[in-house]
Amino acid sequence: MTKKQHYRPATQLIHGEVERTLFAETSEALFLTSGFVYENAEQAERTFKGEETHYQYSRFNNPTTKALENRLAALEQAEACVTTSTGMSAIFASLLPLLKSGDRVVASLALFGSSYWIVQNLLPQMGIEGIFIDGTDLQQWQEALSKPTKAVLIETPSNPMLDILDIQAIADLTHKAGGTLIVDNVFATPLYQKPLQFGADLVTYSCTKHIDGQGRVLGGAILGSKKLLDDHIVPFTRNTGLSLSPFNAWVFLKGLETLPVRIEKMTNNALHCAKFLEKSSYIKRVLYPGLKSHPQYTLGQKQMSAPSTMIAFEVKGGKKAAFTFMNALKLILISNNLGDSRCMMTHPATTTHMKVSQEDRLRLGITDGSIRFSVGLEDPQDLIEDLQCGLDAIAALT
Numbered sequence: 583m584t585k586k587q588h589y590r591p592a593t594q595l596i597h598g599e600v601e602r603t604l605f606a607e608t609s610e611a612l613f614l615t616s617g618f619v620y621e622n623a624e625q626a627e628r629t630f631k632g633e634e635t636h637y638q639y640s641r642f643n644n645p646t647t648k649a650l651e652n653r654l655a656a657l658e659q660a661e662a663c664v665t666t667s668t669g670m671s672a673i674f675a676s677l678l679p680l681l682k683s684g685d686r687v688v689a690s691l692a693l694f695g696s697s698y699w700i701v702q703n704l705l706p707q708m709g710i711e712g713i714f715i716d717g718t719d720l721q722q723w724q725e726a727l728s729k730p731t732k733a734v735l736i737e738t739p740s741n742p743m744l745d746i747l748d749i750q751a752i753a754d755l756t757h758k759a760g761g762t763l764i765v766d767n768v769f770a771t772p773l774y775q776k777p778l779q780f781g782a783d784l785v786t787y788s789c790t791k792h793i794d795g796q797g798r799v800l801g802g803a804i805l806g807s808k809k810l811l812d813d814h815i816v817p818f819t820r821n822t823g824l825s826l827s828p829f830n831a832w833v834f835l836k837g838l839e840t841l842p843v844r845i846e847k848m849t850n851n852a853l854h855c856a857k858f859l860e861k862s863s864y865i866k867r868v869l870y871p872g873l874k875s876h877p878q879y880t881l882g883q884k885q886m887s888a889p890s891t892m893i894a895f896e897v898k899g900g901k902k903a904a905f906t907f908m909n910a911l912k913l914i915l916i917s918n919n920l921g922d923s924r925c926m927m928t929h930p931a932t933t934t935h936m937k938v939s940q941e942d943r944l945r946l947g948i949t950d951g952s953i954r955f956s957v958g959l960e961d962p963q964d965l966i967e968d969l970q971c972g973l974d975a976i977a978a979l980t
């Protein structure tokens with residue numbers, strides 16, 4: 583519904599792009615159907631020829647997943663969106679259709695574990711060169727992108743150490759090298775950072791995280807120009823079957839209605855917790871885009887409208903202190919998920935980034951004392967008291 587398009591994001595996420603059925607339901611209908619019927623054989627023929635718009639099969643499209651795609655596109659101010667079964671299928675489907683053997687891909691080393699695996703292991707198997715650099719170092723980008731490069735993959739802020747990368751500068755260098763820039767925007771969420779406005783070509787999400795926000799279902803999304811999606815990405819997701827389930831799309835539509843209030847509260851909680859942790863003598867460093875101590879604080883201020891919900895910190899005393907801290911928590915869960923309404927902590931070196939070599943882990947700043955903290959919706963005072971339990975347990979060690 584185009585007449586709703588001028589509304590601001592919080593309004594659009596509730597009222598935007600609603601297509602009601604003839605029953606005039608308030609909340610979006612859930613179309614749990616794999617197929618669709620035609621009035622006659624001629625209509626089926628016209629549909630397959632592309633002469634008539636008609637749903638064909640839910641691997642291609644479905645009214646519920648379409649509603650989610652329309653709403654995500656409006657939020658991102660993108661021409662087009664395609665949803666996928668998971669965040670990882672979104673990353674995979676934004677890379678693979680652009681590449682052929684002999685091509686070259688450059689990525690920042692600070693990537694989600696499975697994204698790292700794709701560039702490190704899968705692409706070379708297909709004869710595609712995958713190069714990792716320190717994404718915060720523009721000189722390394724200049725060098726790496728002085729050769730023709732088909733695709734560049736970055737995450738900012740990155741998982742798990744919250745590096746902030748200069749999207750605009752990397753986009754310019756990528757385009758000079760003839761490539762497509764893909765930005766995994768999970769940590770910032772679509773509300774707090776708009777990579778397309780800084781020159782990125784594709785933005786990906788794991789909807790599993792903040793968009794669901796209550797840790798229920800898996801899903802992903804890719805956004806960008808209609809041409810790039812129609813020519814490359816959509817034929818790939820449709821024909822390889824990376825499609826999102828309509829049920830999961832419906833859960834995400836419900837999640838989007840409350841996304842602005844949830845992440846605002848989670849961000850406030852995160853700032854509160856980050857400031858508390860930074861004061862402790864048992865903590866070596868806290869990385870949070872909302873703290874002036876963050877190495878790329880100024881860039882974050884320029885590129886993000888809020889510091890979002892993720893914190894990384896390092897306890898003094900290595901793995902023993904990190905495990906003691908986590909095991910002493912009564913409220914904050916030990917879990918490798920993120921973006922949930924519940925607070926969660928994980929120890930990247932032994933979980934999400936276990937498969938990254940020790941050498942690359944250290945290059946990323948992931949030490950045995952590093953902990954990733956996804957901040958939830960709980961009362962901030964309860965969180966501070968829980969963090970204090972962790973700190974007390976480290977104190978008792980010494």
Ligand SMILES: *Cc1c(COP(=O)(O)O)cnc(C)c1O
Nearest residue numbers: 668669670694741768788790801
């Ligand atoms: C979770 C996550 C992914 C992968 O998403 P799934 O839905 O688990 O497949 C990719 N990138 C980032 C930054 C993530 O946090």
